[in-house]
Amino acid sequence: MxxxxxxxxxxxxxxxxxxxxxxxxxxxxxxxxxxxxxxxxxxxxxxxxxxxxxxxxxxxxxxxxxxxxxxxxxxxxxxxxxxxxxxxxxxxxxxxxxxxxxxxxxxxxxxxxxxxxxxxxxxxxxxxxxxxxxxxxxxxxxxxxxxxxxxxxxxxxxxxxxxxxxxxxxxDAVTAVSGSGPAYVFHLVEALAAAGSAAGLPADLAMRLARATVAGSGELLHRSDQPAGTLRQNVTSPGGTTAAALAVLMGEGGLASLMEKAVLAAKKRAGELAS
Missing domain, CATH: 3.40.50.720 (NAD(P)-binding Rossmann-like Domain)
Known part of the structure; x- marks a missing residue:
């Protein structure tokens, strides 16, 4: 075509x-x-x-x-x-x-x-x-x-x-979420791979696993009409490994708090560039 x-x-x-x-x-x-x-x-x-x-x-x-x-x-x-x-x-x-x-x-x-x-x-x-x-x-x-x-x-x-x-x-808020957002996702891959290495995986294997996991999860989100929260819940068994990890990520000072600070910092910087 x-x-x-x-x-x-x-x-x-x-x-x-x-x-x-x-x-x-x-x-x-x-x-x-x-x-x-x-x-x-x-x-x-x-x-x-x-x-x-x-x-x-x-x-x-x-x-x-x-x-x-x-x-x-x-x-x-x-x-x-x-x-x-x-x-x-x-x-x-x-x-x-x-x-x-x-x-x-x-x-x-x-x-x-x-x-x-x-x-x-x-x-x-x-x-x-x-x-x-x-x-x-x-x-x-x-x-x-x-x-x-x-x-x-x-x-x-x-x-x-x-x-x-x-x-x-x-x-400015759009800039902070989607304009800068790919960098946040790529850093998530870096952090996940580093955590895998700290857990005992060879560094190259940890990186391959992290890249494929984030890329595949993004494609699943793209193709699915379900909310992100539902897709998260679908991976999470009560009392299982994912739940243990999410207790850390979703706890006080966790990912939501860090992301809010990051987006606000990017939004603030966008405003500074305008002045």
């Missing part, structure tokens, strides 16, 4: 780091024409730049070459926004849509660096976008037309699930 991802014009990817690169992989896999894509990233490693160029993507072309893109995906580090956006602002036409995935940067802050009345969608994806299993939350400003929202929807949904929200103030 041939897929085609059409956004009604060209796309400029500003920043092709981990997240921007992951999203680009997802778009190309779903048929976004490489010839309609340009990447601006002065820090892109030579090998990555060569790979993109070989695929037919324009890498760091002149601004004159770029013309007026239909969509500009802002995937730069939040700390360089003030320096980077003015350089691409002249590319924006009246129908250009900016889609930002910069953590902590508000629509108002982005708008101040772009032409007046620019249509902006602020989004927070996560790295499983690279395999089409991401989750993104997005909020549009008042200048986004239905057609532009449809284009943003196609781009963001091409890499996984998408949740449109109306309240921009929720984005």
């Amino acid at each position: 041939t897929h085609s991802l059409d956004i009604g014009g060209s796309l400029l990817l500003l920043g092709a780091g981990k997240m921007g690169g992951a999203m680009l992989e997802g778009w190309l896999a779903l048929g976004l024409a490489p010839g309609n894509v340009a990447v601006l990233d002065p820090h892109l490693p030579a090998a990555a730049a060569a790979q993109l160029a070989e695929a037919g993507i324009a890498v760091n072309p002149s601004l004159a070459f770029l013309g007026t893109p239909a969509v500009v995906l802002l995937a730069i580090k939040p700390q360089v926004m003030e320096a980077a956006l003015p350089s691409v602002a002249p590319l924006f036409g009246p129908d250009t849509l900016a889609v930002s995935i910069m953590a902590g940067k508000t629509i108002a802050g982005i708008a101040a660096l772009l032409p007046p009345r620019t249509a902006i969608v602020r989004a927070m994806p996560n790295t499983p976008a690279a395999i089409g299993r991401g989750i993104t939350a997005a909020v549009p400003n008042g200048f986004v037309t239905p057609a532009q929202k449809e284009a943003a929807d196609a781009l963001l949904r091409a890499t996984g699930a998408l949740e449109w929200i109306d309240d921009e103030s929720l984005i």
